[in-house]
Amino acid sequence: MPPAHIELTALRKVYPTRGEDVVALDGIDLAVPRAAIHGIVGRSGAGKSTLIRCLTVLERPTSGSVAVDGEVLSDLPEARLRSARRRIGMVFQHVNLLDSRTVAANVAYPLEVAGVPRARRAARVAELLDLVGLGGRGDSYPGQLSGGQKQRVGIARALATEPAVLLCDEPTSALDSATTRQILALIRDLRDRLGITVLIITHEMAVVREICDSVTLLEHGRVVESGPVGDVVAHYGSRLARELIPVPDLPLGDQRSLVEVAYTTDDVATRDVLSAVAGLGAQVEIAAGTIETLAGRRVGRLQLDLPAGEVDAALVRLHAAGVHAEVTR
Amino acid sequence: MSWWDALLENDIIRERLPLATLETLEMVAVSSVLTVLLGLPLGMLLHATSPGGLTPQRTVASVVGFVVNVGRSLPFVILMIAVLPFTRWVVGTTLGWQAAVVPLTLGAVPFFARLAESALREVSPGKVEAARVMGSTRGKILGAVLVREALPGLVSAVTVTVVSLISFSAMAGVIGAGGLGALAISYGYQRFDTAVMVACIVVIVVVVQAIQVVGDAVARRLDHR
Ligand SMILES: Nc1ncnc2c1ncn2[C@@H]1O[C@H](COP(=O)(O)OP(=O)(O)OP(=O)(O)O)[C@@H](O)[C@H]1O
Ligand SMILES: [Mg+2]
Numbered sequence: 001m002p003p004a005h006i007e008l009t010a011l012r013k014v015y016p017t018r019g020e021d022v023v024a025l026d027g028i029d030l031a032v033p034r035a036a037i038h039g040i041v042g043r044s045g046a047g048k049s050t051l052i053r054c055l056t057v058l059e060r061p062t063s064g065s066v067a068v069d070g071e072v073l074s075d076l077p078e079a080r081l082r083s084a085r086r087r088i089g090m091v092f093q094h095v096n097l098l099d100s101r102t103v104a105a106n107v108a109y110p111l112e113v114a115g116v117p118r119a120r121r122a123a124r125v126a127e128l129l130d131l132v133g134l135g136g137r138g139d140s141y142p143g144q145l146s147g148g149q150k151q152r153v154g155i156a157r158a159l160a161t162e163p164a165v166l167l168c169d170e171p172t173s174a175l176d177s178a179t180t181r182q183i184l185a186l187i188r189d190l191r192d193r194l195g196i197t198v199l200i201i202t203h204e205m206a207v208v209r210e211i212c213d214s215v216t217l218l219e220h221g222r223v224v225e226s227g228p229v230g231d232v233v234a235h236y237g238s239r240l241a242r243e244l245i246p247v248p249d250l251p252l253g254d255q256r257s258l259v260e261v262a263y264t265t266d267d268v269a270t271r272d273v274l275s276a277v278a279g280l281g282a283q284v285e286i287a288a289g290t291i292e293t294l295a296g297r298r299v300g301r302l303q304l305d306l307p308a309g310e311v312d313a314a315l316v317r318l319h320a321a322g323v324h325a326e327v328t329r
Numbered sequence: 330m331s332w333w334d335a336l337l338e339n340d341i342i343r344e345r346l347p348l349a350t351l352e353t354l355e356m357v358a359v360s361s362v363l364t365v366l367l368g369l370p371l372g373m374l375l376h377a378t379s380p381g382g383l384t385p386q387r388t389v390a391s392v393v394g395f396v397v398n399v400g401r402s403l404p405f406v407i408l409m410i411a412v413l414p415f416t417r418w419v420v421g422t423t424l425g426w427q428a429a430v431v432p433l434t435l436g437a438v439p440f441f442a443r444l445a446e447s448a449l450r451e452v453s454p455g456k457v458e459a460a461r462v463m464g465s466t467r468g469k470i471l472g473a474v475l476v477r478e479a480l481p482g483l484v485s486a487v488t489v490t491v492v493s494l495i496s497f498s499a500m501a502g503v504i505g506a507g508g509l510g511a512l513a514i515s516y517g518y519q520r521f522d523t524a525v526m527v528a529c530i531v532v533i534v535v536v537v538q539a540i541q542v543v544g545d546a547v548a549r550r551l552d553h554r
Contacts, residue, residue: 056462082464096459099554100477109473110463141553161463 089158104138372445400439448482488544
């Protein structure tokens with residue numbers, strides 16, 4: 001495995017509050033390799049934003065360490081941190097552009113901060129706006145752009161100082177689904193062309209399915225599940241697998257049970273699964289099903305609706321056919 | 330004889346109104362400039378030291394906040410008289426529009442500081458966070474993000490303050506500051522010269538309208554949201 005480009009070790013963040021202390025992050029270990037796109041998912045309050053704030057050290061970790069590109073950021077003094085942050089680009093849900101500046105001046109902002117001479121700034125800004133597909137819009141104000149265009153400016157700004165790492169906190173949550181697609185395609189394209197490492201926080205599984213190479217599920221400040229998307233979906237019983245390849249919940253008749261079948265085509269062909277199911281008899285119905293290709297792996301999930309009395313026999317035959325099967329109700 | 334001729338027939342209006350108008354404008358202009366110069370930094374301090382500000386400082390915030398509130402709660406008539414010794418020390422006299430600048434500025438600074446603070450608070454914390462992630466120093470955030478983004482709101486705050494200063498300046502006329510207030514009181518009130526009173530009111534209304542129109546136009550020009 002290549003050396004990690006973003007590395008969190010035993011990261012803890014406790015917010016002291018008036019009552020009880022809030023443990024927002026409770027011992028996070030996470031390693032993201034160079035040029036990977038890694039997703040962080042979790043319910044509201046799981047600690048996703050805190051994680052990203054610790055990564056930029058806007059929030060000092062209570063304990064543990066944060067390293068980006070081999071440099072430990074978590075114990076740098078504030079002045080060194082300011083220059084270290086230039087190697088991290090960040091994209092926000094609400095974009096956070098400066099309304100008083102033109103698009104070009106917004107993209108130039110991090111260059112000003114980094115002390116890039118004015119003459120070189122203009123050329124770099126033009127190049128960045130071309131990169132995100134907004135060439136020629138430099139003189140507009142953010143207020144004149146659509147949500148998707150604003151986020152493109154946000155991405156151009158994040159990339160201005162040629163960061164090694166791009167952090168995205170819910171970058172598409174304020175966008176419609178077509179615009180979300182475009183922004184995600186842009187992020188993937190930038191990763192391919194620039195070789196940057198991307199960490200993307202989201203509550204939308206569609207984002208993970210669309211662009212992530214690997215994913216981590218966070219809950220109550222802990223890592224619950226984590227791994228490459230292809231591996232995670234093959235852990236059929238895992239929460240991430242169920243959320244990434246969902247099948248609908250179904251109403252169930254009297255004396256009937258629900259058996260969930262899951263497989264990848266690495267192990268068994270769909271047609272063989274279907275004939276195994278057909279062999280279970282006329283009382284067994286396929287009530288719902290999905291077959292999807294994620295991270296180059298084709299995964300199928302079926303819900304079988306069958307008489308409660310036939311469950312045991314069915315499980316034996318399904319297991320013998322080489323598929324995962326379990327009773328869900 | 331038209332009403333206009335009647336106004337010009339009035340010696341007081343012809344001879345004293347232009348000078349009184351000029352005094353009012355000078356008094357208001359100088360105290361407005363001083364108010365912004367002193368009140369903006371104070372507003373920035375209030376904002377920066379508040380919880381969630383750039384450098385939260387609970388003690389500084391509450392001490393400065395208390396002083397500002399005391400300043401704001403004093404009625405201007407009382408403040409004006411209470412600071413007479415200070416005025417004499419600064420200006421050398423307590424008479425004339427120059428002397429009035431002292432109480433006017435002292436009265437308007439806390440008012441403007443609060444307005445400036447709330448204009449700064451309108452800038453979304455997300456913009457400040459973004460600037461911090463991009464490695465900005467606090468000074469850069471204060472100037473290029475907070476003040477610059479709050480500029481339309483700050484201009485409106487200046488407009489409101491200047492308009493209040495005009496009304497305070499008339500009160501200052503009572504204790505010898507001159508200007509339109511003094512003219513209106515000594516002729517319109519003490520000598521029942523209604524024409525002078527009306528003329529003063531008209532000039533004040535026109536000046537206030539002009540300031541409001543210009544202030545709104547500038548704020549709109551600066552606002553790109
Ligand atoms: N400044 C703070 N002071 C006290 N508690 C905080 C602070 N910031 C976050 N928390 C708490 O830490 C926990 C994690 O919050 P965080 O914002 O990281 O969640 P999140 O996963 O980003 O949620 P969401 O999806 O709603 O954005 C929550 O319980 C929250 O209340
Ligand atoms: Mg969050």
